[in-house]
Amino acid sequence: MTSARELAFNILQQLEAGTRHSDSLLHELLEASSLKGPDRALATALTSGVLRQRLQLDFIIAKFYSHDIQKASPAVLNILRLGVWQLLFLDRVPRWAAVNECVRLARRYKGERMSKLTNAVLRKISPETVHLDLWLKDASLSERLSVLHSHPEPLVRRWIGNYGEQRTESMLRYDNEHPLFGIRHNPLKGTNAKGAEGEESGWQESGIPGIRLAADFHLFEPLLRQGLASVQNPTQALAVLLLDPQPDWKVLDLCAAPGGKAAHAAELMGNRGEIIALDRYPQKTLRIQALADTLGISIIEARTGDAREFTPPFQPDAILVDAPCTGTGVLGRRAELRWKTGPEKLRELSGLQEEILRHAAGLLAEGGLLLYSTCSVEPEENQLQVEAFLQQHPAFRIEQATGKVPEPFCLERTPEGGILTLPGARPGFDGGYAVLLRKQGG
Numbered sequence: 001m002t003s004a005r006e007l008a009f010n011i012l013q014q015l016e017a018g019t020r021h022s023d024s025l026l027h028e029l030l031e032a033s034s035l036k037g038p039d040r041a042l043a044t045a046l047t048s049g050v051l052r053q054r055l056q057l058d059f060i061i062a063k064f065y066s067h068d069i070q071k072a073s074p075a076v077l078n079i080l081r082l083g084v085w086q087l088l089f090l091d092r093v094p095r096w097a098a099v100n101e102c103v104r105l106a107r108r109y110k111g112e113r114m115s116k117l118t119n120a121v122l123r124k125i126s127p128e129t130v131h132l133d134l135w136l137k138d139a140s141l142s143e144r145l146s147v148l149h150s151h152p153e154p155l156v157r158r159w160i161g162n163y164g165e166q167r168t169e170s171m172l173r174y175d176n177e178h179p180l181f182g183i184r185h186n187p188l189k190g191t192n193a194k195g196a197e198g199e200e201s202g203w204q205e206s207g208i209p210g211i212r213l214a215a216d217f218h219l220f221e222p223l224l225r226q227g228l229a230s231v232q233n234p235t236q237a238l239a240v241l242l243l244d245p246q247p248d249w250k251v252l253d254l255c256a257a258p259g260g261k262a263a264h265a266a267e268l269m270g271n272r273g274e275i276i277a278l279d280r281y282p283q284k285t286l287r288i289q290a291l292a293d294t295l296g297i298s299i300i301e302a303r304t305g306d307a308r309e310f311t312p313p314f315q316p317d318a319i320l321v322d323a324p325c326t327g328t329g330v331l332g333r334r335a336e337l338r339w340k341t342g343p344e345k346l347r348e349l350s351g352l353q354e355e356i357l358r359h360a361a362g363l364l365a366e367g368g369l370l371l372y373s374t375c376s377v378e379p380e381e382n383q384l385q386v387e388a389f390l391q392q393h394p395a396f397r398i399e400q401a402t403g404k405v406p407e408p409f410c411l412e413r414t415p416e417g418g419i420l421t422l423p424g425a426r427p428g429f430d431g432g433y434a435v436l437l438r439k440q441g442g
């Protein structure tokens, strides 16, 4: 029988190929295992803990590993990361259990020599022998924050440059906290947003009508199954509120899966009108339709296609471009994403965003609205993208948020007129950006 640690190890190993997401892999392997409650929770905590803290764990391991850590095999490194994470971040596991299980894993997957080496390294590591402050005393600010909060140093440096030291540190902290979940009440199926388990069980208001926050995802499950609510971070909801979609509109959502914003728009439209929800990937399109069906929404038609060339069968009143992006506003929720961002990815995605925006601009008639949003905090994907768009498309003007978005959030407007939310600026709010543009005559 596979233990929680072995399951986490298998996930970490499979992720090395870079083709899978940890969430879906974890779900798949947990479903196929016979692990029960606490062991499932341990496997989940181990996987996301190691994925998040990887950089700090490697920094610590390198101090105790007698060979070059760069040359260690991924299997050995992942076993050591699992061990060190338990020794330093998990109170409830006895030290001997963490070490012995990792030694056993090393023996099983890499042989006797590696199990001895794993034992030797792990026995030396404890909160008393790890001196991060001392080891980092000569490091630059970005290097120090990078190790302390386990984010890539170039990203930390970029954030310090864009947002200053204090805000950067709070964004880094937020990414390593247990994220709160947003739940959006579905007005099409009832009038009240109360949790199935009652008001006292850990809900809090988000500041956005109809959206609440909770630390425990399981509280949501009965509501989600019945379509009484759906998961949506309040930052994502802000974008849809900014659009303020009206009953009987024809809406085109060009990057729609898994369907959160399209469904929110349909709810605000009272399930009257038409929404084409497009995504490039057929399996993702299926998820949009499934969400719409669960929520009792009949005006969403999910389609598969490329946002750079799709033409809808109607003249849209509004187009949503919730663009594919680096996701640097949601690094706390998507554990391994922080290791996949970089200048090349940013360039590639900014180019794709520009192409999608250009195509969307051509599909709109005079008076039509274009909502552009991302879950990134990089200016190249947000403000700078919009400034460049406005230069190339002089018919477009920024629409003001006043009256559509709750007043406190209007204060977060950027100079060009978008709304930028930084991760953790408010409890439970991910990072993201939204701007509403209207096509005018001429």
Ligand SMILES: C[S@@+](CC[C@H](N)C(=O)[O-])C[C@H]1O[C@@H](n2cnc3c(N)ncnc32)[C@H](O)[C@@H]1O
Pocket: 236, 254, 255, 256, 257, 258, 259, 260, 261, 262, 278, 279, 280, 281, 284, 305, 306, 307, 308, 322, 323, 324, 325, 375
């Ligand atoms: C940020 S997600 C959209 C989230 C969605 N709007 C929601 O609120 O649930 C971006 C989506 O764009 C899709 N995508 C990426 N490139 C695309 C393209 N060229 N055409 C259409 N969709 C694309 C991705 O598959 C992904 O589902």
